[in-house]
Amino acid sequence: MIHKIDSTTGDGIYGATFLLYDSGNNPIAQETSDDEGYVRFEGLMAGRYYLRELENEGYIPDTQRKTVYVRSGETTEVTWKNxxxxxxxxxxxxxxxSSPITGQNSGTPLKGATYEFVRERSGKVVDYITTDARGVAASKPLPLGRYLIREVSAPAYYRLSAETFDVTLEYAGQIIKxxxxNKPVELGVSITKRGNAQVMVGQSMRYDLTVANTSNVPLESFFWHDKIPYDAARATTLTTGTYSARLNYRILYRTNYNASYQVLASNLLTSNNYSxxxxxxxxxxxxxxxxxxxxFGKVPIGFQSxxxxxxxxxxxxNAVNxxxxxxxxxxxxxxQGTWQTAQAxxxxxxxRLCSTPTLPKTGY
Incomplete structure (x- = not known):
C-alpha cells in the first residue's frame, strides 16, 4: 500500500497513478490514489517489486523507481511525498x-465573505478564505489544477451569492484574481386590514387581513398580531386563513385580566384554514x-397569506352612538438581529338607532 502525500501539508494526494513491476521489471498492475492519497495493490505473492509514478497533476513528478519487498501475511506500506x-x-x-440597511454604496468593498475551495478532481475541500476590510481574500498556495469556488457565508446584510467560480491554475506562481x-438584503413586510365602515350596536362585523414577507431573504420570528378593540366590541370568531409555504405555527392570546400570552392552538398547518x-x-x-x-418562526422569501x-x-x-x-x-x-415591522x-x-318620541296631539 502506498500513501501519497503533499510534502508541504502532509495531506493525502488524490489521483496519482502508479505502475507496479515484478522482480523481472515486467509491469503487472496499475492503480490510482483515492481521496485520502492511498493506493492499494492486493493479492501479491511474497517477493521483490518495483513502483513507478506515472502522473500527478499539480506536483513535481517523482520518476525514481522505488523497490519494495512484500512479505507473506503482512501489509507493506510506502509513504511517497511529492x-x-x-x-x-x-x-x-x-x-x-447600495444597501438600505448598512448605507454602503454600490461598489463598496465588503468584509466577511467566506469562500470554500474544492479540488475538482477529488471533490475535497482544500481551503477556506474570508475577505478583510479591503474586501480582499487570498488562498494559500494551491497545487496546479482545477478548483470550484463557492461562497458559503455572505457579509452581514448581503445575500449569499449562488455564483460558482470554475478556475484552473496552470503554471507555477500564477495568481488568478x-x-x-453580493446583492444587499432588502427587508420588508406588509399587512392590510379591511372591515365594516359602520356597525350597529349588538351586531357582528368581520375584519379581513393579508400578511406577507416582502424581503429578499427569509425572516425569523415572523408574526402577525391583532389588537382587538375590546372597549367597544367582543371577539367572537377567528379563522386562520392559509399561507404560501407549508409550515407549522401556533396562535396565542391574552386578556385584559392577564398580561401574559396563553396558547390558543399549536402545531397548526399553514395549508389548513382553521376556525x-x-x-x-x-x-x-x-x-x-x-x-x-x-x-410562525422562520418563513421563506415570498411567504404570504x-x-x-x-x-x-x-x-x-351599550356602545356609544x-x-x-x-x-x-x-x-x-x-x-440577523434586525426587526422589520409594519402596521395597519x-x-x-x-x-345606534334612535327612536323618534311620540308627541301628544293638540288642538281640535
Whole structure:
C-alpha cells in the first residue's frame, strides 16, 4: 500500500497513478490514489517489486523507481511525498448595489465573505478564505489544477451569492484574481386590514387581513398580531386563513385580566384554514380577549397569506352612538438581529338607532 502525500501539508494526494513491476521489471498492475492519497495493490505473492509514478497533476513528478519487498501475511506500506507546484487565487468582494440597511454604496468593498475551495478532481475541500476590510481574500498556495469556488457565508446584510467560480491554475506562481459581487438584503413586510365602515350596536362585523414577507431573504420570528378593540366590541370568531409555504405555527392570546400570552392552538398547518370560537373560551366576569398573536418562526422569501385570515367581533349593546372603534394590527420578522415591522388599522363607526318620541296631539 502506498500513501501519497503533499510534502508541504502532509495531506493525502488524490489521483496519482502508479505502475507496479515484478522482480523481472515486467509491469503487472496499475492503480490510482483515492481521496485520502492511498493506493492499494492486493493479492501479491511474497517477493521483490518495483513502483513507478506515472502522473500527478499539480506536483513535481517523482520518476525514481522505488523497490519494495512484500512479505507473506503482512501489509507493506510506502509513504511517497511529492512537492507541489503552486499558484494562488485571490477574490475581491464588492456590493452590487447600495444597501438600505448598512448605507454602503454600490461598489463598496465588503468584509466577511467566506469562500470554500474544492479540488475538482477529488471533490475535497482544500481551503477556506474570508475577505478583510479591503474586501480582499487570498488562498494559500494551491497545487496546479482545477478548483470550484463557492461562497458559503455572505457579509452581514448581503445575500449569499449562488455564483460558482470554475478556475484552473496552470503554471507555477500564477495568481488568478477574481471580482465577486453580493446583492444587499432588502427587508420588508406588509399587512392590510379591511372591515365594516359602520356597525350597529349588538351586531357582528368581520375584519379581513393579508400578511406577507416582502424581503429578499427569509425572516425569523415572523408574526402577525391583532389588537382587538375590546372597549367597544367582543371577539367572537377567528379563522386562520392559509399561507404560501407549508409550515407549522401556533396562535396565542391574552386578556385584559392577564398580561401574559396563553396558547390558543399549536402545531397548526399553514395549508389548513382553521376556525376558533373565541367567545367560547372560559372567561371571568368582565374578562375579554385583547390580543391575538400568530407565531410562525422562520418563513421563506415570498411567504404570504393565500386565503385571508379573518376576525369577527360583536359591538357591545351599550356602545356609544358615533364611537370610533379602532382595530390595529401589525406584522414583523427578524433578520440577523434586525426587526422589520409594519402596521395597519381600521376605523368603524358604531351606530345606534334612535327612536323618534311620540308627541301628544293638540288642538281640535
Amino acid at each position: 512537492t507541489p507546484i503552486t499558484g494562488q487565487i485571490q477574490i475581491t468582494k464588492y456590493a452590487e448595489a 477574481l471580482a465577486a459581487y 376558533f370560537a373565541l367567545n367560547a373560551i372560559p372567561m371571568q366576569a368582565g374578562e375579554a380577549i385583547t390580543d391575538v398573536y400568530f407565531d 393565500v386565503v385571508s385570515p379573518t376576525l369577527s367581533v360583536m359591538a357591545y349593546a 358615533g364611537y370610533q372603534m379602532v382595530n390595529r394590527a401589525d406584522v414583523g420578522g427578524k433578520y 388599522s381600521w376605523v368603524t363607526i358604531i351606530q
